[in-house]
Amino acid sequence: MTEPSVAEARDAILSRIAAAAIAAFRSPEDVALVAVSKQQPDDKINAMLAAGQRLFGENRVQEAQARWRERRATVPHLRLRLVGPLQSNKADDAVALFDAIDSLDRPKLAAALANAAQKLGRCPDVLIQVNTGEEPQKAGVSPEEADAFVKAAREVYGLTVGGLMCIPPVDEPPAPHFALLAKIAKRNDLRELSMGMSEDFETAIRFGATQVRIGSALFGSRGSAEISKT
Numbered sequence: 001m002t003e004p005s006v007a008e009a010r011d012a013i014l015s016r017i018a019a020a021a022i023a024a025f026r027s028p029e030d031v032a033l034v035a036v037s038k039q040q041p042d043d044k045i046n047a048m049l050a051a052g053q054r055l056f057g058e059n060r061v062q063e064a065q066a067r068w069r070e071r072r073a074t075v076p077h078l079r080l081r082l083v084g085p086l087q088s089n090k091a092d093d094a095v096a097l098f099d100a101i102d103s104l105d106r107p108k109l110a111a112a113l114a115n116a117a118q119k120l121g122r123c124p125d126v127l128i129q130v131n132t133g134e135e136p137q138k139a140g141v142s143p144e145e146a147d148a149f150v151k152a153a154r155e156v157y158g159l160t161v162g163g164l165m166c167i168p169p170v171d172e173p174p175a176p177h178f179a180l181l182a183k184i185a186k187r188n189d190l191r192e193l194s195m196g197m198s199e200d201f202e203t204a205i206r207f208g209a210t211q212v213r214i215g216s217a218l219f220g221s222r223g224s225a226e227i228s229k230t
């Protein structure tokens with residue numbers, strides 16, 4: 001059997017997103033597909049663009065610069081989200097390239113992003129990452145700190161916080177984590193919920209995901225170099 005083409009894989013995922021939305025009495029347009037393009041070869045990126053995909057996620061600033069800097073100039077309506085952890089000293093580069101930063105999780109980074117936004121005259125959308133499983137190796141604010149950090153990001157640093165992001169622990173059912181993220185978003189009046197990846201996006205949609213971040217199910221496997229789970 002031959003592998004499905006990139007366009008076929010995208011159609012299949014879009015159909016699954018729509019079906020999951022409808023099953024949850026939601027509108028399919030309320031769930032955006034973020035195509036996570038890290039570690040994928042150029043031919044697949046180009047095929048995904050040709051298929052009409054415009055919203056992409058990356059987890060490393062330098063890798064994203066190499067992949068997207070030139071395409072930025074030639075592809076209309078391209079939208080790039082940083083879904084991986086960000087070091088404060090790369091905030092300028094990140095703000096210059098990305099339309100959204102989904103991994104804000106500490107005051108120092110909030111300050112660096114605010115500073116970069118002012119310097120570059122370009123204000124990215126920001127999501128706050130919540131470490132719903134309170135895993136020591138994983139980025140994100142703890143669920144207990146989330147309310148205070150949302151408030152500080154808005155009021156102290158003047159950032160436009162659009163919502164929350166999480167990556168549930170790999171060895172647990174994801175549903176309680178998605179439910180917890182949705183609850184924190186609701187009580188903070190936050191609209192966007194970035195949750196759900198290749199293995200669990202339909203569950204995430206059931207719990208209110210407005211953005212699903214899908215890599216391997218769209219592009220095929222990234223090979224032996226696995227994703228950083230931080």
Ligand SMILES: *Cc1c(COP(=O)(O)O)cnc(C)c1O
Pocket residue numbers: 036038059083084167197198199213214215216217227228
């Ligand atoms: C790699 C990555 C994804 C996509 O993972 P898949 O399981 O390949 O769909 C989503 N979110 C983040 C933060 C990632 O690093």
